[in-house]
Amino acid sequence: MHNGNHDVIVVGAGFAGLACAHEIAKAGRRVCVIDRKRDLGGRLHTTGILVEEALANPLFTDLPAGIHHSVSSVKLYAPGLESIELTAPGYRFHTTDTPALMRWLGEQAVTAGVDMRLGCAFREAQATAHGWHLPGVGQCRYLVGADGARSRVAAYFELGRVRDLLHGVEYEYDGAGLRRPDALHCFISRRWAPGYIGWIAQTPRGVQAGLAQRLRPGAPPPDVAAFLAHVAPLVGLSIVRKPDSIRAGLIPCGGPVRPRVGRHVLLAGDAAGVVSPVTAGGIHSGLRHGAEVGRALGQALDSGIPPQASSIRAIPAWRRKRALRWAFDHLQWDWPFDLLLKSPPLRRMAEQIYFHRRGRAPSSP
Template sequence: MTTPTTAYDFDILIVGASFAGAACAIAAAQRGLRVCVVERKHDPGEKLRTTGIIVKEAAEQTLLNQIPAAMTRRIEQVRLYAPSLKQVALAAPGYYFLTTDTPQVMRWLAEQLRLHGVDLRLDTTFNQCARSGEGWQVEGIGSTRYLVGADGARSRVAQRCGLGEVKQFLYGIEYEFPGARIIHADALHCFISKRYAPGYIGWIAQNPTGVQAGLALRHDPERARVPDIDGFLLRAGIAGGIPRHLKPGHTRAGLIPCSGPVVDMARDHAILTGDAAGIVSPVTAGGIHSAWEHGWAVGCAIASHVREGGPPPERVAIEAAPRFRAKRALRWAYDRLQFDWPFDLFLHSPPLRWAAERVYFHKCSG
């Protein structure tokens, strides 16, 4: 067995302390590497761009199963609404989601990094980098054998290292209503509407601290528009159980990759993961589980290569990325063939229920 060299300040430097970056860091640190994570935010729980909804697989099969119970709420049903607001209840035996007190989960995740011996540097911005031997010299931070970009849909690491960049996005906005409760708090409420959410959906869910309600649509940089979440809530809020008099507290907003993994996500000791690598479901936009799994695989692969001469982690990163083939096909069809009337007409039909259950309850691969 070989040991990491001391020619670099770090074996891995990871930009971004969200789910993918944290998974990569913890996996590598557990295997004895010197890991640094830089995060531009002073508080990991502020200015969030994730809904924080965790699927069953992540809740049971990853370190996220250690999130304190007070930070999560179990949701076992999906209520799917047609544009007319007709609805159908969907469920799968044993399947569930966890909504979360997301700011507290992100702070808990930062503490996990520290507990695992990761050098976590908050309020630190990644600006420039240059090649240093086989690795990278990062301005103001130090040298590293491997540089990992877990810094979101507009990854600066991808730009600086000449890696592939995400090209297609949804744009989402979400309101938080602290202390609020909805009538059917055991369900994730999902709304289909070409008017308010072309290319995606709206949603309402109960979480441990209140209610979250969001809307996302296909982002066209040539004709960019902000989702009309206020109009959406006037239309659908009562159906989802939100009284009209409620005023939102915090707001989350940002771009969501929707085209699948980027091309050229890893090269020359630089690797992308999470949103930076486009590892987000093109249909449901669920990213936490796939981001965690890919980040963990990258961290393990770098440790294996550095300590034991394992296969190149760049190759592992590319091979470990989910392809989302079926969901990318659905994404293509949804972008081009979305009409309101089929959902109004066939909402209760067996074929639509069958398709919806495979989207929401992960009954199909890819």
């Protein structure tokens, strides 16, 4: 690829970056996406689990059926491994063949007119009269940092930095199966996942199992192998080999950063801290925020008026979830969950967190 002029250069070909690029391309503007990975399906840092709202995003129109697997309920396990099942009418989670999903999204972006530059890392930007020049890439009016929790764009331009993080590790076992492939199995345990949860789910490729915990100086990484030795028989997972792939990454959990907008520079998705402080769900939020940033840039390019952070919607306040995050960080003990797991208040709170509204108890077999 040769250097060129673009209206917008997006750094990062994740969910937020691709959603942003799609909106700009849809507006008839020239947009380039750069990513240091040479393969969008390689070195992933996401679980790839989609909530129902995310699958309704226009970015997933015509998503091939073999890429996602529907999950109709959540089985929530207390530290003592007692469980309750949570459902909501018409609500589904969707696990994915995440490498295939990211490659497909990249192909869709190219079809939409996005100039994709893989194997191209962001290192520096030189100011021009009307925007920025990225050596080896070209010039642009606006630059978008959608390059994750450790955003190089945010650091380079001295914008808001993500400080509060979870550390997640996930194993994948190709071809494996669960006794209940229709359930997302979630485990609360201060021992295995202080500050967050463990999870096991069926995917189109096999089974994914992971842990995330609050990132603290000197803390060891999540011990997924020991966690699985403890819980795998409960879900019918037979572990007889090493995982076929391992993912690891940092997840923002402190809410949106400030500032998110600089001189012709904007942050989107994880780089902007737009991730639920409690559930760590960043895909749906990133899709919405990335698309909103793209629309704001389209308007700015038409009007000549730079966008302001206050004009970019799709950032929830998350006041209640930020309070729950504080409680989970400072007041997490195992015994209340063991004691109260089947109580109506805990069920209602879990339903609100997982389904954003009250669910219903599953009918008896």
